[in-house]
Amino acid sequence: MDCGKEEFVGILQENKKNMTVKQEGKKFQQYFCAIIASIGALLIGSVLAWTSPCLLYLKYPNYSAPIQITNEEESSWIAAYTPIGAILGALPAGMIADTFGRKLTLIIFTVPWTGTWILTTLVPSVTFLYIARFISGVIVGMFCAVLPMYVAEIAEVSIRGTLGTLFQVFLTMGILFDYALGTFHSYLILCNSISAVSVIFLALLPFIPESPTYLMKKNRKSDAEQCLQRLRGPHYDIQVELSDLRKRLESGTQDSFSCELLLKRENFLAIVISVGLMMLQQLSGVNGVIFFAEKIFNDAGSTNSAICTLIVGIVQTIATIVSSVLVDRAGRRILLLISSTGMAISLIGLGYYFWLKSHGNAGDLGWLPLISLVAFIIVFSLGLGPIPWMMSNEVMGPEIKSFGCSATVAMNWICVSLVTFYFQPLQDVLGAATTFWIFSAICVAGVIFVLLVLPETKGKSIQEIQNELAGIKNINNVNGKV
Template identity: 45%
Template sequence: MESTRMINGTSVHQESRKLWQYLASISACMLVAGVGTALAWTSTVLPQLASADSWLLITEEEGSWISSLLAVGAIAGALCSGSMADKMGRKKSLLLLSVPFLISWCLILVAKIVRLLYIARFVVGIGVGAGCVLGPTYISEIGEVSTKGTLGALFQLFLTVGIFVAFILGSVLNYTMFALVCALVIVLFLITFYWMPESPVWLVSQNRRQDALAALSVLRGENYDPKQEVNEMQKAAEASAGRKPSIIETAKDPVNKKAMVASFGMMFFQQASGVNAVIFYTVMIFKASGSSIPPELASILVALVQLVMSGVAALIVDRAGRKPLLMISTSVMSVSLIALGYYFHQKNGGNDVSSLGWLPLVSLIVFMVAFSVGLGPIPWMLMGELFSAETKAVASSVAVMLNWSLVFVVTKMFPTMNEELGSDMTFWSFAVVMAAATAFTYMILPETKGKTYQEIHDELQGGAGEARPLKTVP
């Protein structure tokens, strides 16, 4: 692989290897797989606990709190993660996040009362929220411009891997073994990520130039000269020296304000799409379609669709671009939700829907495919691409807090919306939101494909945003 630089107006090609960029990102994403197992744990375990022969019988209300307390913990975790990453570094902070995950799984293993499960879910939520900030931040800071899209898409891919694995294991393992395997995922993360390099961007911000050079030598390969790249990082660090702006101060800068509107807007639309509500409704939709597929298998099939299409997204995002994928994703999701709403409108109106039995199943699959190639992975990438080094931590924290707040709100409000508005109007409401997301993407979102932060900054500032060669000195 080659990287082109300009020295005294002459093109110079440097050989840059991508292997360690992928290895470090995959290792970091093992924690994200742990996030996926934590999210999906309730899907298979709560029905076991709610059954009449359960060793720890829970009510429907207790089950809803076991599910939703993770989101509350995630909000708290996102709040403190930015300052922790700036003080301790990206690598140490990520390694430290294994603690709340392991504490949670230990509590789940020994729980004899429901309150311990409440505590366990809140504690793991802290790790989940912080991991959603630190994972994308680390990945965006170790990757080259040419790999940022693919590396960024690994976040969503490994999240779906964790969910898929949890659905399968939860259906074949007992309560204790399931929790042990989930804990082993975190142990595997610790074993592999311990050997990975620290973020060179953070090292430069701490005046550790030699360590940054060493980290880049690992990430780019021995034949790559990292000095110019470190020089560019150092210029950016010096320009922001001593500046650790609050979110209010960050919002006062016109460029940062545009970046926040774009990033926060996509985080809002990701959850306001109703994706969690649709996943929650999966079993009912499969039943409504007349399918004889068991609910457990239905959940596995939906997770498999997410997994496969998240892998596709990782392969195409650096070729197709962020904006086109997001516009296709949100518009197709809107059409799918309209179709779902139409089915339930006909069904609830007493009409014969036997000829439309295929529609809910197809709509659901198309919805998840569209989500997985665009609105699922790209908002997490944008969080790492739109902000400068000094604003990334605080802005990412707020973005993730917004995301998990909406997870909590949408999950809690969906049953009420379904009861008060009807399932048809509920899905149509989400469809309107997705149509708005398409318009928002077209009018507001900058294209970040193949661009350095400076080029993105220039575009947000009102420049042309055209890619320019990087000038270097010998």
């Protein structure tokens, strides 16, 4: 009996010690490094949105493009090579990042990426344009896995959500960058401007540290300590965080990944959550809705669809920035629930308008598709846009992160390809109304998925999240009361 009492008192004392060592580090270096890394996401957005203005430039000789494309098949392949490359680039991304490091991987592959933009500017034939778009796609797929991984590994728990959403914030800024320059300037100015951003990104990368997680994986303890001290500030006691990181790495089998690891409860649930969120993000039809935006604006009576598309880009960027502010305050689950529900309602509105139009009863409802589209973009940007990229890195343990991030990003791009290629055929066969209602049903399924499967990760350490997924009650929740 006495032994049990002493053991219980010891547990309480250990928990009191754990609660007293909690501290907050300086945030400047973390924001600085995350913002520099996220410039890569701006370049990703530029790759994705490039076709919107530039296919128009390439079709007509009066836009001063270096070549002119002569048929729709060439346009389709220019657009298709990027997602194909992204799928192939995502698959080895985790292994490459574990071999060379997150920082060095970004530096190595930004060099050819800059070259693709120079090639796009001076392209002598459509074949070279295919090559440039494919190589860009490979690097996009790789960076979609490595950039969120790096930011998650340098971020403190209290701002991990905010820093994690910077990926989507900068991605939408890249899309807006293309829309703005594409609307008011020429092909050459747009491509040269993106090349300049790529050069700036390459010049800034040496100023950020390597990920402490990677350094500890490679048994470079001294380098990991220096890196973590730089990120947290000179007066921050890094030993508790280093100890936690070491325990997490030692509990896994980093160099002997096997299928058995995926059968562990916490790892299996982490993969299900990550892949599920990526599928919901793309199968919600977001790319189809955005691609359909010009027709929606025309149906709403707009006389300048290019300006309206630019407005959509501005709205998307602002809403994503709002999400970055809310995600560490409101939490991940509530934003995802609001996002999925709002998207479902918006898509029902779009479908209803086109159903009425197909029956000749649309009348004066030209405002409905416009309002539905803007609402869809806002709620998507609040939740399903930024959070899947961030949350996949939060829920994965270090032993499966390399494989898991590569697999989930590859799944994301597979779904991008499916929606891109089959959106128009679905409309041709089923009609626009039914197509939008199918996407709405997927969003409703997303609400159920979030309610039943997703844990709330706000304010929790990686170890606490892993314990929750494994079904282990965290002893640190003891508050000293019997």
